[in-house]
Amino acid sequence: MSDPSLVLTVVAISVPWFAAIMAAITQRQARALGFSASFISLVASTLLLNTTSASESLNAALMVLFSSVTLGAILVLPRRDCNSPTIGGILFLLGSTLLGYATENLLVLLAAWILTTVPFYLPRLFRALWRPRLSLFISSLALALAIGIIAASGHSLTIHELRGKSPGGIAAFALLVVAVVFRKGICPAHAWVADAIEGGPVLPAALLLNGHFGALLVAKFIVPVFPHTIRNLSPLLSDLALATALYVAIRSLSENAPRRLIAFLALSQSACILAGLESRTTEGITGALVHWIVVSVSTMGLFDVLRLLEVRFGENLTAGTHLGLAGHAPRLAVFFLVFGLALVGMPGTLSFCSQDLLIHGTLQSHPQTGLLLPIAIALNAVSFFRLFTRLFLGKRRTGFTIIADALPREQWILAAGVLFVVLGGLFPNAIVAPRLAQAEATGPPAHALLRRAAMQR
Amino acid sequence: MDLSQALLLFVVLAPGVVFSVISLLWLLGWVPKERVVSGITGIVFAASIFALAAIIWNVGAGPVVIKFRDWFAVGEYHFPLVLMADRLSLPFLGMTVVLSGLIGQFSTTYLHRDHGFLRFYLLLLLFAFGSLLAFAAGSFDLLIGGWEVVGITSVLLVAFFEQRPAPVENALRVFTIYRASDIGLLLGVFAMHQWAGTASFAGGFPQLTATRAAVVGLLLLFAAAGKAAQVPFSGWLPRAMEGPTPSSAIFYGAISIHAGAYLLLRAQPLLAHSGLASALVILIGVLTAIHGTIVGRATADAKTSLAYASLTQVGVIFVEIGIGWAWIAVLHTLGHATVRTLQFLRSPSMLHDYHQMHSAAGGELVQTGKHLRAFFPERFQLWLYRWALDRGHLDTILDRLVVDPLLWLSRIFAKLDGIAFGEITKRHEEPAISLPVDAGVRGN
Numbered sequence: 072m073s074d075p076s077l078v079l080t081v082v083a084i085s086v087p088w089f090a091a092i093m094a095a096i097t098q099r100q101a102r103a104l105g106f107s108a109s110f111i112s113l114v115a116s117t118l119l120l121n122t123t124s125a126s127e128s129l130n131a132a133l134m135v136l137f138s139s140v141t142l143g144a145i146l147v148l149p150r151r152d153c154n155s156p157t158i159g160g161i162l163f164l165l166g167s168t169l170l171g172y173a174t175e176n177l178l179v180l181l182a183a184w185i186l187t188t189v190p191f192y193l194p195r196l197f198r199a200l201w202r203p204r205l206s207l208f209i210s211s212l213a214l215a216l217a218i219g220i221i222a223a224s225g226h227s228l229t230i231h232e233l234r235g236k237s238p239g240g241i242a243a244f245a246l247l248v249v250a251v252v253f254r255k256g257i258c259p260a261h262a263w264v265a266d267a268i269e270g271g272p273v274l275p276a277a278l279l280l281n282g283h284f285g286a287l288l289v290a291k292f293i294v295p296v297f298p299h300t301i302r303n304l305s306p307l308l309s310d311l312a313l314a315t316a317l318y319v320a321i322r323s324l325s326e327n328a329p330r331r332l333i334a335f336l337a338l339s340q341s342a343c344i345l346a347g348l349e350s351r352t353t354e355g356i357t358g359a360l361v362h363w364i365v366v367s368v369s370t371m372g373l374f375d376v377l378r379l380l381e382v383r384f385g386e387n388l389t390a391g392t393h394l395g396l397a398g399h400a401p402r403l404a405v406f407f408l409v410f411g412l413a414l415v416g417m418p419g420t421l422s423f424c425s426q427d428l429l430i431h432g433t434l435q436s437h438p439q440t441g442l443l444l445p446i447a448i449a450l451n452a453v454s455f456f457r458l459f460t461r462l463f464l465g466k467r468r469t470g471f472t473i474i475a476d477a478l479p480r481e482q483w484i485l486a487a488g489v490l491f492v493v494l495g496g497l498f499p500n501a502i503v504a505p506r507l508a509q510a511e512a513t514g515p516p517a518h519a520l521l522r523r524a525a526m527q528r
Numbered sequence: 529m530d531l532s533q534a535l536l537l538f539v540v541l542a543p544g545v546v547f548s549v550i551s552l553l554w555l556l557g558w559v560p561k562e563r564v565v566s567g568i569t570g571i572v573f574a575a576s577i578f579a580l581a582a583i584i585w586n587v588g589a590g591p592v593v594i595k596f597r598d599w600f601a602v603g604e605y606h607f608p609l610v611l612m613a614d615r616l617s618l619p620f621l622g623m624t625v626v627l628s629g630l631i632g633q634f635s636t637t638y639l640h641r642d643h644g645f646l647r648f649y650l651l652l653l654l655f656a657f658g659s660l661l662a663f664a665a666g667s668f669d670l671l672i673g674g675w676e677v678v679g680i681t682s683v684l685l686v687a688f689f690e691q692r693p694a695p696v697e698n699a700l701r702v703f704t705i706y707r708a709s710d711i712g713l714l715l716g717v718f719a720m721h722q723w724a725g726t727a728s729f730a731g732g733f734p735q736l737t738a739t740r741a742a743v744v745g746l747l748l749l750f751a752a753a754g755k756a757a758q759v760p761f762s763g764w765l766p767r768a769m770e771g772p773t774p775s776s777a778i779f780y781g782a783i784s785i786h787a788g789a790y791l792l793l794r795a796q797p798l799l800a801h802s803g804l805a806s807a808l809v810i811l812i813g814v815l816t817a818i819h820g821t822i823v824g825r826a827t828a829d830a831k832t833s834l835a836y837a838s839l840t841q842v843g844v845i846f847v848e849i850g851i852g853w854a855w856i857a858v859l860h861t862l863g864h865a866t867v868r869t870l871q872f873l874r875s876p877s878m879l880h881d882y883h884q885m886h887s888a889a890g891g892e893l894v895q896t897g898k899h900l901r902a903f904f905p906e907r908f909q910l911w912l913y914r915w916a917l918d919r920g921h922l923d924t925i926l927d928r929l930v931v932d933p934l935l936w937l938s939r940i941f942a943k944l945d946g947i948a949f950g951e952i953t954k955r956h957e958e959p960a961i962s963l964p965v966d967a968g969v970r971g972n
Contacts, residue, residue, distance in 0.1 A: 460697075
């Protein structure tokens with residue numbers, strides 16, 4: 072890494088951490104502090120992205136994405152939630168997540184992996200939820216053990232030096248899979264995700280999920296470093312991911328709690344990312360990387376709107392009956408609808424392209440299990456539409472004294488998110504082409520092996 | 529780009545651009561007046577009609593094709609962005625712009641001062657854009673885009689009167705059927721890419737073997753049957769009548785209901801390759817036509833009766849397509865769409881029309897099909913009546929075979945999660961809700 076890149080990376084990571092400490096000390100101007108820090112992070116990440124070549128830009132692109140959604144979340148955060156502990160936690164999460172994205176060293180990745188979970192062990196932020204804590208702990212422990220095995224077998228701990236070497240063998244691979252399963256919420260370890268969203272502050276929890284560290288581990292480490300093992304154990308992880316996508320999609324059909332329902336949708340859709348990454352096809356990997364972006368922006372948008380509804384109408388919202396909130400908040404209804412449709416593959420949004428690529432990739436690599444993907448996506452669409460109709464349509468509630476639709480601050484940020492998913496859908500090449508270069512940088516060992524195996528046959 | 533190409537691009541994009549601009553401005557706080565919205569819509573469709581007339585005037589030279597760069601391309605897979613106006617798509621394009629413009633004008637008065645006026649017009653514009661995109665698509669990939677836009681606008685218009693629970697629940701049902709049948713289209717297009725390397729028909733139809741053509745044909749038939757409310761998916765059509773009359777007219781009397789037929793007409797070369805697929809198209813068409821005509825006779829309201837009449841005609845159109853009479857199917861579609869739109873738009877004043885007809889005829893008109901009673905025993909007539917009243921039990925069958933098992937499975941999964949891990953909250957099991965009176969004062 073050249074010096075300007077190093078400086079930009081350090082700025083992007085350290086400024087949010089510094090701001091988090093400032094927020095804890097001063098206890099004032101939390102939103103301004105959060106905005107400034109995340110904005111600086113975003114600028115630094117964007118400059119970093121511009122300095123790196125397309126094939127090596129995955130880390131920087133993820134940094135831009137995460138700092139953008141964090142910036143949006145901080146700006147949309149309702150005043151009720153906008154206190155120093157929450158902003159501090161979000162900024163700490165931002166710095167730690169960017170550290171995980173930026174590093175090529177396994178020990179630093181482990182540190183970032185653990186640091187991002189720290190806010191969830193603080194009782195002041197999260198209620199005592201044993202399931203998220205246990206899952207995050209198991210995932211951290213599994214990753215630490217895997218790295219320990221790799222180090223004990225005498226290998227370097229730098230990722231690019233390990234490419235194609237399958238260090239630590241099957242034991243390390245199995246532990247890495249466990250780490251991914253527990254961190255990403257893959258079945259049977261899926262239930263903690265909904266608990267975290269239900270029981271904690273929704274936006275920080277959504278940011279934790281949208282770090283997609285499980286997918287990061289697969290994209291950055293497992294796929295390029297363990298191509299032999301992936302080929303031999305194929306299609307273990309992607310089958311698990313597809314099963315999760317379908318299981319959670321079916322599970323969400325009878326869920327009435329909006330937070331849990333959106334968490335299930337996010338989980339099901341993000342499980343598709345893993346399936347694409349492990350599909351070993353350029354279409355699948357590119358689709359997964361684009362889908363990563365879509366899922367992050369759309370689910371953050373959905374959680375943002377949901378939180379805005381909760382502070383306006385109370386936290387006892389349910390999908391069990393029609394609430395008719397569109398009459399009070401029509402713009403929030405439209406934002407919610409667009410983000411939701413963008414999550415489930417509506418044409419004209421970026422997810423249409425990402426899911427098109429994902430379906431092609433997974434069907435090519437796993438023709439039998441790949442069929443589950445379009446079914447899961449269709450079920451998710453039905454669940455989302457049910458939630459939309461129950462929350463926003465139906466008889467208009469009366470008895471409210473003051474009900475605000477989206478405030479200007481919220482309108483502009485949510486409109487920016489909507490524009491991103493829609494313009495991304497109309498002109499997808501601007502987003503797909505760089506991901507293609509990244510996918511080719513991620514996938515070649517596996518592709519080369521497959522080609523070699525085909526030639527031997 | 530020559531004049532015809534530019535005009536075709538204008539026709540397809542104009543409603544989409546106007547929709548996008550008005551929507552974005554509204555999201556940022558602007559609320560346009562009724563006159564502005566209806567005026568802009570009228571101008572867009574009037575200009576589109578003239579543009580399309582100019583294209584039709586010049587189409588003798590061959591189809592108008594606009595090839596852009598690939599929308600996106602990854603490895604060997606690419607998404608071609610090709611618009612095409614040929615002898616098949618032009619009648620459908622013409623039908624869309626003329627009837628959309630007509631509905632726009634009609635709704636200016638019909639929905640005057642309705643609180644959903646702007647929403648209706650925005651959805652009409654988006655629907656027109658989706659339809660035009662689907663009909664002008666030069667590949668099945670692009671057709672999917674327009675197809676799904678038509679689906680979502682259709683569903684949102686079914687739920688137009690959102691204050692009542694019935695339209696909202698029916699919209700959910702329609703959406704579910706649409707999404708389920710869209711899987712067939714997605715898989716069919718994927719199969720074309722896998723087996724033929726392309727799903728584009730702008731430069732000739734993808735070549736497939738008979739077996740593969742049958743597989744793709746059946747997948748497309750599944751999608752077309754869902755969109756066109758053919759048996760066994762017919763149950764959603766009467767539910768869709770909850771929307772405002774102008775949208776019922778254009779969706780279920782004219783354009784959306786015929787989109788399935790258009791898909792099959794596009795796939796005609798495939799169907800011609802596969803006797804099985806053609807036979808199934810005919811069978812579904814025949815069953816739907818019989819189902820529609822019997823159930824339609826037992827319906828109690830004008831719009832539902834018209835919906836089943838539409839269904840019957842679309843069933844016949846499917847039969848024509850299955851037999852291979854493509855041009856008869858196109859002519860049938862155009863005639864049917866026009867007449868049915870008129871009937872739907874007149875349906876609010878149907879009783880008045882009937883009274884006029886009765887007084888002109890000097891007595892009540894004789895019901896069609898009354899003479900058939902003589903052929904059936906009374907018990908069978910009663911059974912048939914009950915069958916027709918329950919709309920052929922199609923909804924019940926779909927519920928029992930698909931919806932209920934899925935919900936049962938979902939509840940089992942929920943219980944499994946609860947048993948294995950312990951639920952942290954139980955409050956959402958009860959659907960009742962009481963929102964705080966002053967919830968909006970605090971907090972934000």
